[in-house]
Amino acid sequence: MTLLLAPMEGLLDFVLRDVLTRVGGVDRCVSEFIRITGSLLPDKVFLRYVPELLNGSRTLAGVPVRAQLLGSDPVCMAENAARLAALGPEGIDLNFGCPAKVVNRHGGGAALLQEPERIAAVVAAVRRAVPAHLPVSAKMRLGFNDTRLMRECAQAMQDGGAAELVVHARTKADGYRPPAYWELIPQVRDAVRIPVVANGEIWTVEDAQRCRAVSGCDALMLGRGAVADPGLARAIRAADAGRAGSDTVQWADLLPQLATFWQLVCDGLEPRQRAGRLKQWLNLLRCRYPEAELAFEHVRTLTDQREITRWIAALQLQAQG
Template identity: 55%
Template sequence: MIIALAPMEGLVDDVMREVLTRFGGIDWCVTEFIRVTDTLLPNRFYHRVAPELLAGAQTAAGVPVRLQLLGSDPICLADNAAKAASLGAPVIDLNFGCPAKTVNRHRGGAVLLQEPELLYQIVAEVRKATPAETLVTTKMRLGYADTSLALDCARALDAAGSAQIVVHARTKMDGYKPPAHWHWIARIKEAVKAPVVANGEVWTIADYHACRRESHCDDVMIGRGLVARPDLARQIVAEREGRSDGEVSWHAMLPVLLDFYRQVRASVEPKHAPGRLKQWVGYLRQGFDEADELFRQLRQQTDPDELERFLAYKIEGVSDTSSNHP
């Protein structure tokens, strides 16, 4: 029963992966996509998106990291996949699910779900170009405008050699609007031999169980739900093992936010750091009632130094940072 952390462009970068995997319960995660067009990318592109390649392709908590590529040129993707494998990527994941308009306009992501034959060519070329021990996996949605080609796309990925297929249970046109159609994943699971991982709209333990039940999948990938509630995977594992120590308090989250912010400050331009913190606290409002007040307080903060001092001040005197601190 795998729980994976989803790749989310502009949100789950290496700093967020490091922080979220620290909570426990996450079995593996995937990088933001590396866009491949018509060139063999230099090493720095891979190390920028996946600095974990320099540390055994895992986060500081020891959670394996898969590297994701996005593009439409089978040969160029194959060449770059071979390069990524040579740099230590143990798994190459191919993105056929991104719904972003800019990405789709340049023939990347979910738009390719209109061309099952091209999906087959891409996966087959990448599989052929990479070492046998390097897994090639894929992520797809239920389709572009509708689900009419969902089974054809899944079968194409399977036949071409995808070792695992993650299915986000919505079409491109659905975007991220609820509900997620988990029952469709069950249909895909029946149509392919490769293991299938269910993805989409898992925010709570109850959602997790409903997703597994309706998708007929043991394995689940969680994205925004883990960003909003970083201890969600930890809670699921604790429940599975009959323990009650999975939940993390809001007070225990505050030092984590400060650490996250300091790591972000060390990795981006100073002017961008406050926005990254506010972005995360905005998501945390969906998982912690107390995050509303912090979000309101942070909204007007623009000076990076002042914001860090403010967070440190908030932590002073906090007593609930003991057993449930990640």
């Protein structure tokens, strides 16, 4: 079984990748998308999104990170992919799933699911532009407004040279509303010869088991579920090995990672972003940990970095005592 950590713009960035891979259970990460519009990006932009490029394209815990590009112009995508490839990423992933209106309005992300031939052109251009040893993969949704072209889109990605395909089992029109339609993924699998990874609405071990059974995929991509429960990947692996419930991450286990997260936020993000990022994660952690509810309510009105740092230190001491 392979477990991947999803790219999530504005949430699952290099900071959370670092922390979640320290907890363990994840085989590979994908970065937030790097938007390619009409210019050749400087190295500093790629490094801002994927600072792991300075560490052999791995998090500090040693988990590989694949860089994701989003764009619709084959030439521009190829030129930027070549520049990115020179920085030594683990691989390059192509985004054909983003549902954001501002992205779709310019023909990027999920908008391309209406034009399989353009998808094939983008993938092929990137595949030709980067060294043969570098994996090129793609992420798609089931379609734009409906699922009529999902097989054709998957085949276009394969024919363009993608070596792996992640399927977010919803259309662009579905957004992020449950459910995810895992039962449609076998149609995508039947249409291609490359490995297919199932993604969408995997919040628990039981979700993961049902997703595997329904989709037929042994590889899963975890998104918000892994952010809300940092031990989810470990718990899925334990259940898969017949040790259900033996490798859970308790709130007390998570507190050192919360402190690490806060330190990384303070070191790597602008002051105006710091408190908000902590609140954002605590808000999702409330789905799994009752203690996170109290923590979120306490920190919700705080903005001073020093006060938050003192609060986190006190929280750790309280847990230890």
